[in-house]
Amino acid sequence: MTLVGLSEAREKALAYRKIAREGGDPLLERRKAQGTIPTFKEAAEKVHAEHAPSWKNEKHAAQWLTTLKTYAYPEIGELPVNAIDTPMLLRVLSPIWLAKPETARRLRQRLGTVFDWAKAAGYREGDNPVEGVERGLPKNGRLKEHHAALAYDKVPAFVQSMRAVDAGLPVRLGFEFLILTAARTGEVLGATWDEIDIKEKVWTVPAARMKAKRVHRVPLSERCLAILNEAARLGTEGFVFPGRSAQKPLSNMAFLMVLRRMKSNVTAHGFRSAFRDWAAEATNHPREVCEMALAHTVENKVEAAYRRGDLFEKRRQLMDDWSRFTCHTAKLPAPSPSGSK
Numbered sequence: 001m002t003l004v005g006l007s008e009a010r011e012k013a014l015a016y017r018k019i020a021r022e023g024g025d026p027l028l029e030r031r032k033a034q035g036t037i038p039t040f041k042e043a044a045e046k047v048h049a050e051h052a053p054s055w056k057n058e059k060h061a062a063q064w065l066t067t068l069k070t071y072a073y074p075e076i077g078e079l080p081v082n083a084i085d086t087p088m089l090l091r092v093l094s095p096i097w098l099a100k101p102e103t104a105r106r107l108r109q110r111l112g113t114v115f116d117w118a119k120a121a122g123y124r125e126g127d128n129p130v131e132g133v134e135r136g137l138p139k140n141g142r143l144k145e146h147h148a149a150l151a152y153d154k155v156p157a158f159v160q161s162m163r164a165v166d167a168g169l170p171v172r173l174g175f176e177f178l179i180l181t182a183a184r185t186g187e188v189l190g191a192t193w194d195e196i197d198i199k200e201k202v203w204t205v206p207a208a209r210m211k212a213k214r215v216h217r218v219p220l221s222e223r224c225l226a227i228l229n230e231a232a233r234l235g236t237e238g239f240v241f242p243g244r245s246a247q248k249p250l251s252n253m254a255f256l257m258v259l260r261r262m263k264s265n266v267t268a269h270g271f272r273s274a275f276r277d278w279a280a281e282a283t284n285h286p287r288e289v290c291e292m293a294l295a296h297t298v299e300n301k302v303e304a305a306y307r308r309g310d311l312f313e314k315r316r317q318l319m320d321d322w323s324r325f326t327c328h329t330a331k332l333p334a335p336s337p338s339g340s341k
Helices: 006-021 026-034 040-054 058-071 086-097 101-120 152-162 169-181 185-189 222-232 254-261 270-282 287-293 301-306 312-327
Strands: 202-205 216-219
Touching (some): 040 058, 040 101, 058 101, 086 101, 152 169, 152 270, 152 312, 169 185, 169 222, 169 254, 169 312, 216 312, 222 312, 270 287, 270 312, 287 312
């Protein structure tokens, strides 16, 4: 440990107070003097290590860092994180801004996260250099792409045809269950029997599997119960809609392959849009009930603060109506509790 004389310590203290009075950051100046400012690469890898445990899967964690390695490191990777400014980031983003807009958007977001961390850790001062970088980039005229959806009045015929498609029983049952519950693909693929309460007619998706990280209760219509009854006959104990192995869920390509066989130019996720259009245009169910059924996050902070319940009974009526609309062309088997888990 290096000892500092009293007079030298006073001089340094005066110098740091002067920096503070002038609007500077004494801690940052001290780190500059000591040569302890990390490079952008070091900062990015530190942020990645700290955030990775909270991310949904290993693939996302790997992609987060790979994007920076590919596009940012060659330009700014070895520079001290406090020496990087907006023009430098413009050079990072410009080559892919129009050619790869989605990648550029993610890169911009990840750059911003690194610089937010650097400022919070005392390695930078001033504004985040990512802010305002878009002013120097050309406008991207591409419209935001939404998941292709089927018109809601064509959903009943689609379901009828889908039941006869050349696909495994778990795939067909899972796809119809997805449509009737207006759930996301990953939520249905990962559904397990311990999430299902046949007696109470409810599917409880744990927070860890929800996009908003909140538990979501899904009311089950009679047709959903019939689907579960048929799925139970498959004899698996874990996943409701098992893949080739009972210990693994269906592949996330399973529903896409059904759509390809049906030559249908829509997406599985798009059925959530079909449900929302139907609810808005063909029913009188309140907007907040419909949004809750989709497990959408309440963007209005005041509304979110006062909303305590999940409107479950109102959502049950909504989902029963959707099931009746969707399945009105088919003769459906009645659910049998004896075959349920």
